[in-house]
Amino acid sequence: TLVGSRIRRIEDPRLITGKGQYIDDLDLPDTLFLAILRSxxxxxxxxRVDVSDALKMPGVVDAFSGLNIKVENRPRNFPMASTEILYEGQPLACVLATDRYTAYDALERVQVDFEEIPAVTDPLEAVKESVSAVEGEKNLVYTKTYSSGNxxxxxxxxxxVVELQxxxxxxxxxxxETRGLLVTYTPNLLTVYAPTQSPHFMRRYLLEAFGKDVQDIRVIQPDVGGAFGSKLFPYPEDYITVYASLRTRRSVKWISTRSEDIRSTYHGRGQIHRVKAGARKDGTLTGIVDDLYIDLGAASHGTYLADIAATMLPGPYSVRDVLVNVYGVRTNKTPLDQYRGAxxxxxxxxxxxxxxALADEIGMDPIEMRKRNLLRELPYKNPFGLQYDSGDYLQLLERAEKVFREMExxxxxxQRTGRRVGVGFDFYLEQNNFGPWESASIRVRGDGKIIVIIGAAPHGQGTATGIAQIVADELGVNLEDVDVRWGDTSMIGEAYGTYGSRxxxxxxxxxxxxxxxLKEKAVRLAAQFMKSDVEELRYEQGKVTNVKTGKFMTLKEIASKSMSSLGGVWRYREEPGLEATAYFGLNNYxxxxxxHVVMVEIVDGRPRVLDYYALDDIGKVVNPMLAEGQVRGGVIQGFGETVLEEIVYSENGSLLTGNFSDYAIPTAVESFNVKWEYLETGKSEALLPSKGIGEGATIGTPPALLRAIEKATGKKLTRLPVRPEDLLP
Ligand code: MCN
Ligand code: MO
Structure with a gap:
């Protein structure tokens, strides 16, 4: 079977030969370029925001400020500030010109009068409410208590008891790829090319805002150069660009520069946990009390990330006495939203x-400590009501332990030779397949080509290959006969998209x-063509065979006969055509x-990974090569988060890490090899009993890596990322 095999990505030949079509590759005639003036x-x-001088510039077609649309939980005055500026990078005005250079030049002619007022950036300061992030409103906009036991x-x-911040x-x-949007205008129908994780979300949101101005909005997802959670929901610029197209009745393109992107794409993580946790001498975890502060920035739509963190806090352990107080705090920073792992x-x-920390405190081996607390029986309802589904945690832990002992x-x-080396280990529990359902359609064309249209909207994961493997197996056809497509709201009625490893x-x-x-339909059609009873026919290996006579028709023959007049069938017992749509949802995550197990050495003041091992159980693995690719990429991102990446603001709210020379992401130079293995014990309850792997490694990497660095430096580490001073001898 194809499912379970390491098959190369069918997406790649086009992409690696430079034939991808990303949004800025799309050039349509008479398109205006939109540039945004940011605070x-x-x-x-x-x-005051005055665009009149900009409008006088040759090549400038339009300019405006103060656009306000009501979208829940977004900053007051969304998508453009109109009375109060709330963060650096917030859109204030835009210019539309015949080319992008003119548009950017014209931005310099927009006049802005403002009066700076105190900003608050530290969430622990902000909760004190002495400086308001939004005038006349409280900073603490969200509180929630998750409590179980005592x-x-x-x-x-x-x-x-340990106490940690x-x-x-x-x-x-x-x-x-930075964000962008291209809108083509025709009366009553806008076509929006959007590098998004969900064309259908984009359509729904945009129709909510502009539905009275157009009959429909078609969203097409071109090739997307990665998203990592950040391109799920429309941004201010998306609304501005669509509005600009409606206003000018022209096609409009907006492409963000890297420095715009870094201040306007919603940041991820941004949490502080003040925890107290207790254990008995034998290593039993007794209870946890956590004050969770989430730094929401200038909006409040990121609160769900605190809820996920709070409810998942007990992890794979049997502790029942847990209290998490969530404090959602607004600050004068870019709004917060999801980043891979969310x-x-x-x-x-x-x-x-x-x-x-507890293992160190009681002088116990950290793996023994984990074993003592690890859940042995599944399914299990965690203290906050999450239903952990399936698997054998201990089996996986013991297998990883062997690797850990050997690395240690x-x-x-x-270490005996004086090198600063440490090994870290963690066990992680993931929650994925966020809902609610997804759709897929299959159409066998008259020429026999099998088109599969999925509602998911992959943007780097390689999903089309996995789906092709599944369908080819199920229909008993060759992989090459299956053509997987996605990312166009007019191809599929309703859908969700790609997020939450689903x-x-x-x-x-x-x-x-x-x-x-589709197979049932193929059998009914074949019965008509072969003048057989349905009961005599079997669908197997891409053909329908009469078990009595041995005669058969291939799927291709059935399709072409059904769909062409040349087949000579003019009286239809069966409805012609060979296509089917289905919707699938699980009733639980x-x-x-x-x-993860990792060995690190501190060399020249920097952590260097000497060995990395990851082990996962995601139920049925469809394509181990794709899954491994996800793990490798995720580990390198996790390395970035643990060692390199940090968005830093000054006290008055200016972004100090506004480009790639100040904000360090891992490059090929910092990358390292990752060994990956998998078990298939914890199956999901789906027909194909798989679970997701798209985010696992960004969850598993930081705790193990930070532990390894802690061991290599001999210091107690409590912050992601580590800073150079943490690494000094
Ligand atoms: N797979 C498999 N067997 C399984 C599960 C998955 O072979 N049991 C394969 C799939 O065929 C697919 C890949 O692994 O190629 C990931 O599938 P899945 O776990 O279902 O996750 P999604 O496709 O829903 O991807 C979303 C996930 C998320 S939420 C983020 S964030 C993220 C990630 O994927 N962003 C990415 N990985 C990314 N990879 C790239 N290149 N770019 C991003 O923006
Ligand atoms: Mo995601």
């Missing part, structure tokens, strides 16, 4: 830091269901799990 201060009273009593009854800095989801890396970082003994040899499982299972409907 260069964090907090100010906005008195954590205070549990801490009081513990042999040891764990900080996870803000990071920039640095996709290779809440689960934060939870995993906190619980794994707790396990290491090599590390000890190196596409393979949800779209894959929808594709299986659609394939099965899936909970894959894994373990």
């Amino acid at each position: 260069n201060v964090a907090h100010a009273k906005l008195k 954590p205070q009593r549990a801490l009081d009854g513990s042999d040891r 764990l900080e996870i800095s803000r990071i920039y989801p640095a996709a290779m 809440g689960r890396p934060e939870a995993s970082f906190v619980i794994e830091r707790i396990m290491d 003994s090599r590390a000890r040899d190196l 596409s393979l499982t949800l779209a894959g299972n929808a594709a299986i269901m659609a394939s099965r409907k 899936t909970y894959p799990y894994g373990s």
Whole structure:
């Protein structure tokens, strides 16, 4: 079978030979270029924005400011500031010109009068409410309590209690391709080319805002150079560009520069956890109390990330006495949203830091400590009601432990020679397949070509290859006969998209269901053509065979006969055509799990990875090469988050890491090899019993890597990323 095999990505030949069509490759005649004027201060009273001088410039077609559209939980005055500037990079005005150079030049002629007022950037300062991030409003905009059992009593009854302030800095989801949008105008129908993770979300949101001005909006996703969670929902610039197209009745393109992107693409993470956790001398985790501060920036739509982190905080361990107080705080920074892992890396970082800290405190082996607390029976309802589904956590942990012991003994040899080497280990629980469902359609064309259209919207993952494997197996045809397509709202009625590591499982299972409907139809059509009873026919290996006579028709023959007049069938018993659509949703999240083991050396003041091992259980693995690719990329991103990447603001809210020379992402130079293995014990309840792998490694990497650095430096580490001073001898 193809499912389970390492098959090369069918997407790649086109992309690696430079034939990809990214949004800025699309050139349509008479397109205006839109450039956005952004605030260069964090907090100010906005008195006047005057575009009249810009409008006088040759080549400038239009310019405007003060556009306001109501979208829930976005900054007041969205998508453009009109009375108050709330963060550096917030859109203030835009210019439309016949080319991009003129548009940017004209921005300099927009006059802005404002009066700076105090900004607040530190969420722990902001909760004190002495400086308002938004005039006349509270900074603390969201509080929630997750409570189970009696954590205070549990801490009081513990042999040891640790208190930690764990900080996870803000990071920039640095996709290779910056954001952009291209809108083509025709009366009543806008076509929006959007490098998005969900064309259907884009359509829904845009129709909500502009539905009274157009009959429909078609969204097409061109090739997308990565997203990592950041391109799921429309941004201010998307609304501005669509509005500009409607206003000018012209096609409009907006492409963000890297320095615009770094201040305007919603940042990720940004959480501080003040935790107390207790254990008995035998290593039993007794209780956790956590004050979770999430730095929302100038909006409040990122609160769900705190909810995910809070409910996942107990991780794979049996602790029942847990209290998490969530504080969602607004600051004068770019709004916060999801970045690969979205809440689960934060939870995993906190619980794994707790396990290491407690193990150190009671003088116990950290793996023994984890074993003592690891859940043995599944399914299991966690203290906050999450239903962990399936698997054998201990089996996986013990396998990773072997790797850890072996790495540790090599590390000890190196340490004896004076090298600063350490090994880290973690166990992580993932929650994915975020809902609610996904769709897939299969159409067999008259020429026999099988077109599969999925509602998921991959943008680098290689999903089309995985889906092609699934469908080819299910229909018993060659991989080359299956053509997987996606990313156009006019190809598929309703859909969701690619996020929450859901596409393979949800779209894959929808594709299986659609394939099965299609096979039934093929049998009914074949019965008509072969003058047989349906009962005598079997669909097998891409053909329908009469079990009595041995005669058969291939899927291609059935399709072409059904769909062409040349087939000579003019009286239809069966409805012609060979296509089917199916929708698939699970009634729970899936909970894959894994373990990372890493050996690090501090060389010239920098952590260098000497060995890296990751082990995952995601149920049925469709294509181990694709899954491994996800793990490798995720580990390198996790390395960036642990060692290099940090969005830093000055106290008055100016962004100090506004380009790639100040904001360091991992490059080929810092990259290293990752060994990956997998188990298939924890199956999901789907027809194809898979779970997601798209985000796992960004969850599993930071706790193990930070532990390794802690061991190599002998220091207690509580912050992501580590800073140079943490690494000094
Ligand atoms: N796969 C598999 N067997 C499984 C599960 C998955 O072979 N049991 C394969 C799939 O065929 C697919 C890949 O692994 O090629 C990931 O599938 P899945 O876990 O279903 O995740 P999604 O396709 O839904 O991808 C989303 C996930 C998320 S949420 C982020 S963020 C992220 C990530 O994918 N962003 C990425 N990986 C990324 N990879 C790239 N190149 N670019 C991004 O922006
Ligand atoms: Mo994501």
